[in-house]
Amino acid sequence: MMRRLLLTALIAFTPVCAFAQEAEPATPPAAAPADAISDQIFGPRVPSDYAFGAFQRGYFLTALEFALPRAEKGDAAAQTLIAEIYAKGLGVAQNDQRAAGWYQLAANGGDRLATFELALYYQDGIGVPKNRARAADLFNKAAAAGYIPAKYNMALLHVEGIYATPSLVTAAGLMKEAADAELPEAQYDYASMLIEGAGVAPDVAAGAGYLKLAAQQGLVAAQIDYATLLYLGQGVDQDVATAALWYLRAAESGNAVAQNRYAKLLAVGEGVSLDLEEAAMWRALARRQGLSDPSLDRLLISIPPAQLARAEERARFWPSTPPRIETVLEIPTTPQVGGPVLPAPTDSGEAPASTAPPEPQDP
Numbered sequence: 001m002m003r004r005l006l007l008t009a010l011i012a013f014t015p016v017c018a019f020a021q022e023a024e025p026a027t028p029p030a031a032a033p034a035d036a037i038s039d040q041i042f043g044p045r046v047p048s049d050y051a052f053g054a055f056q057r058g059y060f061l062t063a064l065e066f067a068l069p070r071a072e073k074g075d076a077a078a079q080t081l082i083a084e085i086y087a088k089g090l091g092v093a094q095n096d097q098r099a100a101g102w103y104q105l106a107a108n109g110g111d112r113l114a115t116f117e118l119a120l121y122y123q124d125g126i127g128v129p130k131n132r133a134r135a136a137d138l139f140n141k142a143a144a145a146g147y148i149p150a151k152y153n154m155a156l157l158h159v160e161g162i163y164a165t166p167s168l169v170t171a172a173g174l175m176k177e178a179a180d181a182e183l184p185e186a187q188y189d190y191a192s193m194l195i196e197g198a199g200v201a202p203d204v205a206a207g208a209g210y211l212k213l214a215a216q217q218g219l220v221a222a223q224i225d226y227a228t229l230l231y232l233g234q235g236v237d238q239d240v241a242t243a244a245l246w247y248l249r250a251a252e253s254g255n256a257v258a259q260n261r262y263a264k265l266l267a268v269g270e271g272v273s274l275d276l277e278e279a280a281m282w283r284a285l286a287r288r289q290g291l292s293d294p295s296l297d298r299l300l301i302s303i304p305p306a307q308l309a310r311a312e313e314r315a316r317f318w319p320s321t322p323p324r325i326e327t328v329l330e331i332p333t334t335p336q337v338g339g340p341v342l343p344a345p346t347d348s349g350e351a352p353a354s355t356a357p358p359e360p361q362d363p
Helices: 016-020 033-042 050-056 060-072 076-088 096-108 112-124 132-144 148-160 168-180 184-196 204-216 220-232 240-252 256-268 276-288 294-299 305-317
Strands: none
Touching: 050 060, 050 076, 060 076, 076 096, 076 112, 096 112, 112 132, 112 148, 132 148, 148 168, 148 184, 168 184, 184 204, 184 220, 204 220, 220 240, 220 256, 240 256, 256 276, 256 294, 276 294, 276 305
16 A cells, blocks of 8 residues: 655765765875875875765864855755754754755755755745745755655656656656665555556565565564565465565564554464463554554463463563563562661650759648
């Protein structure tokens, strides 16, 4: 099933070196003999980018200091670097409006990363008024410049067909480009298009291949769907044991659907060894997220009460294990007092002598 993703986190798929991609070449000093020989063998060296180097090392204020003079001269890479600093609040107070302004300047200078980030800002209304038409235009510019995450977003817009021409064929082409560039979300969505025949000829085997790629990159939805194909033998050779492993991986990520399905396999011993207690634990975890399954309940109706109690206790502490009784410190009920025994406060013989004047006697 096609999913809509805004992908605000796709910046993680962009090499950080993009910030330095348009650094102004520096005039190299006169080369020493050793440097000249090195240049002859390895070619001329790339000038140092002090702003980028400081950013990489976490010296964000220093990076800002080096980037500002370049940015004021129209260096788009430096402008993008400054925008990132303000967007994420790195060494400075986070300021979405200021970040948007620097992204706009960098986008005007042709920086595709800044163009994509500015599109996301307009998409969600961050630092600028929300404007999906403007976002679509910026996505299109970044995609035309070859930026893969922008191509993925344009594919989604073509599927939606509101801010881009409705065309599943165009969407499939863009989605394939992003998938072949190893973007896991694109791999997953292109797999869905192949399996469903949306914009491309149906090809379940090819779809299963893209699903596997996305699953291997840790995309939980892809892990579940690929496990299902393995379980059913659709597009791949049937392999229930491997399907169980993929369900387990997704279940360990906290996905309730995967937890429920893995519990079913454990309850019947399909692809894994039969283990009612383990199945009950995964069922409890899925229930905690609101997923109840009467068919799974029927499979576990015969579980002994003691095993069920252990399973519930394990689920309560998951992913840690319940503490053992040996690890609980025992608090003594009788205080252990060293040294001489002190007198009780009611022992009149030990009471201090009174310092008050004697009471008058009756005549």
